[in-house]
Amino acid sequence: MYLVPSILTIAGSDSGGGAGIQADLKTITVLGGYGLSVITALTAQNTRTVAGIEAPSPEFVALQLKTVLTDIPVAAAKTGMLFSAPIIRAAAPFLARKNFPLVVDPVCVAQTGAKLLEDDAVEAMRERIFPVADLLTPNIPEAELFTGMTIRGPEDICRAAEKLLELGPKAVLVKGGHLESLAATDWYAAPDQKPLPLIQPRVNTHSLHGTGCTLSAAIATGLGQGLDMLSAVRGAQRYLNLGLRSAFPLGGGAGPVNHLAPLFKERARRGVLERLAEAGPRLTTLRGLARLVPESSMNLALAVPHADTVDEVAAYSGRITTTRRGEILISGCPEFGAAPNLAQVLLAARRHNSEAACALTLRLDDSVVEALERAGLVAAWFDRAEEPGYLKDREGSILEWGTYEALARHPEPAAVDAVCDRGEVGKEPQARLLGEDLDDLLRKLGLLLTELAR
Template sequence: MPDVRSALTIAGTDPSGGAGIQADLKTFQEREVYGMSVITSLVAQNTTGVQAIHHIPVAFLEQQLTSIFSDIVPAAVKTGMIASEEMMRCIAAFLAESKITYVMDPVMYAKSGHALMGEDSREALKTYLVPLASLVTPNIPEAEELTGIQIYDEASIKTAAKMIVREYGAKAVLMKGGHMEGTSAADWLYDGENFASYTADRFQTRHTHGTGCTYSAAITAELAKGKSLQEAVKIGKAFVTDSIRYSLQLGKGNGPTNHWGHRLKSIPVQEEQHNGIY
């Protein structure tokens, strides 16, 4: 039998299929890992926005996690939307005990701008989950919320990255620069010692629903397969860039990315290492 690696996503749903649990499972499948899911919130949303949210009772969240960890223990875990402090404490207990590779996508807003997490929960995120994370993957607005730093250039990106690792306790952080201006999209990985940048072409399109979920899920899948953090980020960057370039042009709003875009033509990613502590 082959050595099948599994990955678990803990997140909210997206019935339109572009983000959340649905996007994560599609990505796991495309990256050839066995995908599993634990649902935190049921979200009525589509490409135009979020219409309603129903949060799963914490007791049932715990039952879902118990079902997974008592049977098929994942090689890597990622989290997305986690709405409450109680949920975070519950998830943190399983992660702390298992010591599994953990990628945290700090989902705070839907692509439409709808808040998916309250201010109290954002503070709890830093307290309970960031210190357990092998990697945190914030976009610029999320990193600003986490750190209180206004991010507008490379220097401020690096300052925020160092805070998330050195002060909040994450092992590494990937600062996603998609909200910055420019003809290319650059992301910065900081592992506590060195920075590395990953740059790919930027495509002008409104069809970017679920890019953060897809990117972090691709990284999680590669880590589950035993890739190094740097390799996993480079593969994830190429995967999400392909999914944006070959988007499906669906929906009346911010349409979903294409999870099989990587099969069409891979986009080159430029990787640069920046040695030394900044």
């Protein structure tokens, strides 16, 4: 029994490591697959340019493909840069006999602008590769090339998807990253159903090299692990979005996606628990902190870098309380997912300020409001009475909604230090102090306590 599914990539090599075979194998490995490869072209490439392309003979491409398929059970595959009509014709018979899902990324142009598909290969792609695709993943320029359309908006995308479906693929994902919009929307289309917009937050980064390769490889890996098509696409979108948010500068041009981001997040979990455990005793030494402990108790939350879910935010499992004599008591220990409501506050704040990494609940009254102002700490407010009706039955939803709204309405969301509300019947007023790290949060808390003591 093969516990790790084998995922095949048929694509070109990128000597810069950010796209092509290299990006595919990184993606497949990080997401839990065993990567196989058939190399269709060698590129002399970096973040600035493609300096040259050398392609193996079509016969050797076919030999690579035959050799892999006759020995190793392939769970799913993807194609990327196929380069020429002869290479396409050599690979097509093997793909026509496949017994695994195939994702076709019709790579035409590199991020640097270099052509990666010869002119005579366009028709060969249409005739020989598209009909055997389980999913076709063109970006806007590629969709324009293969349909002959000009695409300016969602209506054009839907029409282009229909035209592409007529060429034979079982489904089409038109990637909308090239369109100017607040969000990045990909459109999923299948026969006899209305195209479905799949929305992800747009990431402001120049590290866009290899995005198409990464997405298609991630989709293929999901399919090889048994996911249905739509689930595989959504999972791949999340992986790519994380890779873009955590991308790092490399070279002097378009940098790569951070393919290792999930591993970095996992590695950070232990450090988060350790730092949170160290911060607890520091809280107990702060003079006057009992004054800020809410009746419903206090908690301190810290997120892993680029956290997306409640399970990636740690807090104290037993919360923080105070005795009648003003002693601070910390019960439990740091655990991920221990304070879902406070975690939702932090995650909502991060949607406006990605630097926010920790949060602390505080009692709120007029004297605290005045102390926040004197300390130079910026507060943003929401009103519980304005919560939309459809959210009222969702546990913790008002804090997520309220935090998001408070920062959305503030002219400088990244400058906000505390998110506050006046409470309602049965809910005491509270503030949630935000920090870029625990030292930053404790510094702000010290400023607040100093002003309260005046």
